[in-house]
Every structure is written in C-alpha cells, then in structure tokens.
Amino acid sequence: MEKESSALVIQNICKTFGEVTAVKDFGLEVKDGEFVSLLGPSGCGKTTLLRIIAGFEIPDSGEVLLDGENIIGLQPFKRPMNMVFQRYALFPHMTVYENIAFSQFLKKRPKEEIEQKVKKMLELVQLEGFEPRKPNQLSGGQCQRIALARALINEPRVLLLDEPLGALDLKIRKQMQIELKKIQEKLKITFIYVTHDQEEALVMSDRIVLMKLGEIIQVDTPKRIYNHPNSRFAATFIGESNIFDGEVVKVKADHLVVGVDGLQLLAHRNIDAKVGDKIVLAIRLEKVSRVTGASKKEYDNQFPGKIEDVVFFGALVKYYVRISENITLIAEENITEEESDQDAEENNIGTTVTLGFSRKDVNVLIE
Ligand SMILES: Nc1ncnc2c1ncn2[C@@H]1O[C@H](COP(=O)(O)OP(=O)(O)OP(=O)(O)O)[C@@H](O)[C@H]1O
Numbered sequence: 422m423e424k425e426s427s428a429l430v431i432q433n434i435c436k437t438f439g440e441v442t443a444v445k446d447f448g449l450e451v452k453d454g455e456f457v458s459l460l461g462p463s464g465c466g467k468t469t470l471l472r473i474i475a476g477f478e479i480p481d482s483g484e485v486l487l488d489g490e491n492i493i494g495l496q497p498f499k500r501p502m503n504m505v506f507q508r509y510a511l512f513p514h515m516t517v518y519e520n521i522a523f524s525q526f527l528k529k530r531p532k533e534e535i536e537q538k539v540k541k542m543l544e545l546v547q548l549e550g551f552e553p554r555k556p557n558q559l560s561g562g563q564c565q566r567i568a569l570a571r572a573l574i575n576e577p578r579v580l581l582l583d584e585p586l587g588a589l590d591l592k593i594r595k596q597m598q599i600e601l602k603k604i605q606e607k608l609k610i611t612f613i614y615v616t617h618d619q620e621e622a623l624v625m626s627d628r629i630v631l632m633k634l635g636e637i638i639q640v641d642t643p644k645r646i647y648n649h650p651n652s653r654f655a656a657t658f659i660g661e662s663n664i665f666d667g668e669v670v671k672v673k674a675d676h677l678v679v680g681v682d683g684l685q686l687l688a689h690r691n692i693d694a695k696v697g698d699k700i701v702l703a704i705r706l707e708k709v710s711r712v713t714g715a716s717k718k719e720y721d722n723q724f725p726g727k728i729e730d731v732v733f734f735g736a737l738v739k740y741y742v743r744i745s746e747n748i749t750l751i752a753e754e755n756i757t758e759e760e761s762d763q764d765a766e767e768n769n770i771g772t773t774v775t776l777g778f779s780r781k782d783v784n785v786l787i788e
C-alpha cells in the first residue's frame with residue numbers, strides 16, 4: 422500500500438441520540454500513516470465519531486471504509502483497530518506484563534513470541550523492567566504508556582485515541598505529547614486522536630479536524646489552520662485573535678478598507694467583497710506590536726490609544742489598548758530582559774501608545 426493512499430474514508434456520517442444531533446454529515450479521508458486530530462469543545466461529537474469508527478456505535482447513516490472496504494457491519498473486535506481511553510482502563514489485578522500481553526493470550530500466541538513482543542513494547546514506551554508491577558504501582562503517565570503498549574502490541578491498522586493525556590498534569594502531558602508523536606512517526610501507524618486542547622492538536626497533528634456541534638468547521642495542517650482560520654470560531658478556538666465586526670468601505674485592487682467602530686482598517690483582499698458587505702476581521706495578538714520609531718514604516722495599520730492593562734506571562738507580555746470607544750486592541754510581544762526587570766507592566770497603564778499591524782496579517786472572515 423502506498424504512503425499517500427487513504428487508510429480510512431469516512432462518508433456522510435450522521436448520528437443522533439433522541440433530540441441531540443451528535444454528528445452531522447461528517448466526511449473525512451485519513452491517509453495511511455497520518456496523525457489526524459479531532460479538535461473541538463466538549464460535546465461536539467468527537468467521542469461519538471471515534472466510537473463509530475471503532476464499531477461501538479452504529480451511525481444512523483454514512484459509511485466507514487478501511488482500505489476501501491465498508492466496515493460498518495463489522496463487530497468492533499473484528500476491526501483491525503484499537504482504542505486508548507482517557508482513563509487508563511488497565512486491569513488492576515494484572516501485572517504490567519499481563520496487561521500488555523492480554524490480547525496475545527487470547528490469540529493463543531506462543532509464549533516466547535509474547536515475551537519478545539512485550540519486551541519490544543516496553544522498550545518502545547520506555548518502561549523496560551516494569552513487567553512485574555501492578556497498575557497501582559505506576560504513575561498516571563506510566564499507566565498511559567502501558568495502555569498505549571497494550572494497544573500497539575496488536576499492530577492495529579488504525580489507532581484511535583480519546584483524550585489519552587487528559588488526566589495527566591500539564592508538564593507530563595507536554596512530555597507525553599512529544600513522545601507519543603515520536604512513537605507514531607516510528608511505527609507509521611495511522612492515529613486518530615481526540616482532544617479539546619488546541620495546543621495539543623497543534624503540537625502533534627499532521628492535520629487538524631476542527632469540529633463544532635457535530636460538524637466540521639475546518640480541516641487543515643496546524644500551520645494553515647493557525648495562520649488562515651476560516652471562521653470566527655477557528656480564529657478564537659485555536660490561538661487568540663483580535664476579532665472585529667466591520668463593514669467594507671472601499672474595495673481596492675489588493676486590499677479592502679474596512680470600517681470598524683469609526684476607524685478605518687486595511688485588510689488584504691483574500692475574499693470577494695463589495696462595498697457595504699459585513700465582514701469579520703481576525704488579527705493574531707502576536708501580529709500586533711507597539712510602534713516605535715524604527716518600526717513606523719512596517720505597519721500600514723496604526724492606531725494610537727491608551728493602555729488599559731498590561732499582563733505579564735513570563736516570556737510574553739500583553740498590552741490592552743483602547744483605540745476607539747468600543748474597541749480594545751490587544752498586542753502580544755516577546756518581553757526583553759530589561760523590560761522584565763523594569764517591572765514595566767505597571768508603569769505603562771494610562772499612557773498613550775500606538776499599536777501597529779500589517780494588512781497582510783488581517784484575516785478577513787465571512788462569519
Ligand atoms: N449514549 C448517548 N446518549 C445520549 N446522548 C449522547 C450519548 N452519547 C453522546 N451523547 C450526546 O452527543 C453529543 C456529543 O457527545 P460526545 O461524547 O461525542 O462529545 P465529545 O466531543 O466527545 O465531548 P467531550 O470533549 O466532553 O468528551 C453530546 O451532546 C452528548 O451529550
């Protein structure tokens with residue numbers, strides 16, 4: 422099978438629970454060896470979709486094709502897939518060895534083969550020598566590695582992961598994100614990974630499927646989805662953006678002039694728009710800076726205003742600046758060592774600055 426072929430094709434999936442539409446006309450093609458994340462707020466249908474792919478849930482309509490074959494009628498245990506859950510779901514009375522080997526015992530594989538495989542799996546998740554331990558002698562992160570090993574020993578065609586790092590603390594979670602990604606790259610197994618953590622999706626995925634209320638909002642690489650969100654929802658759910666409602670005032674060859682609360686902003690023309698159209702502008706916080714003498718020429722959008730708040734985030738600082746009656750523009754800058762030592766954040770409040778950004782960094786959205 423070629424690398425670029427689709428391992429999994431999901432077509433027109435719908436699933437309702439009584440009055441609730443959990444998944445609505447969902448379609449997606451996942452390539453062989455791809456790491457795809459389903460990202461969206463709580464209740465948007467991520468787990469339901471994963472359960473449909475795994476066969477634990479039957480959709481009202483639609484198809485799931487694995488290597489070209491419709492598997493909707495296939496029992497979960499007959500699908501060459503495994504699932505890893507948020508809660509570790511290890512068998513508490515069994516050792517690590519028995520947990521990982523469990524599916525191989527059921528398949529009645531020879532003892533030596535099982536030993537070899539378990540050893541290989543423990544190396545993969547970096548827990549060599551942990552065979553005799555019981556789950557209650559493991560940390561949360563270690564439990565999840567064992568859960569991963571237990572799933573991977575089956576060499577699944579597709580691995581489904583439902584917020585597998587959700588119960589871990591931030592530091593371990595970040596470490597596991599990198600590790601999990603490395604394991605996936607090494608084994609080249611197709612991963613479908615559910616998360617509601619946008620940063621996690623950005624760090625790990627080849628592609629992100631952004632969902633809302635059971636529907637796909639945008640499917641793109643992390644970079645594309647971050648730099649070119651297609652909607653107000655995408656611009657705010659992934660990363661942070663200044664969002665303004667505006668009206669097109671002029672249409673120029675390569676840019677638009679947009680009226681926003683009595684101000685005129687320039688935005689590059691990435692959509693067909695005519696004078697009078699209501700549009701939404703999204704500008705990433707880090708694309709907005711305080712204008713200094715040196716950077717004066719860089720920005721075709723410049724607005725003076727009073728600093729309302731300065732918030733210090735360690736390596737970053739955010740400036741909240743009132744640029745019109747109803748609009749606060751937020752700039753995010755890397756903080757220099759001197760600034761950090763000066764305690765600049767408190768002294769700045771109430772003073773006037775000019776914030777600037779380029780029109781190429783203004784994303785024009787329809788909604
Ligand atoms: N068995 C069920 N019976 C009734 N409603 C259900 C059932 N399973 C899911 N739902 C509903 O379907 C919707 C989608 O649920 P789902 O668990 O797929 O969301 P999710 O995106 O995984 O959310 P979370 O991030 O909180 O895990 C929700 O409104 C949920 O209440």
Ligand SMILES: [Mg+2]
Nearest residue numbers: 467468469583
């Ligand atoms: Mg869920």
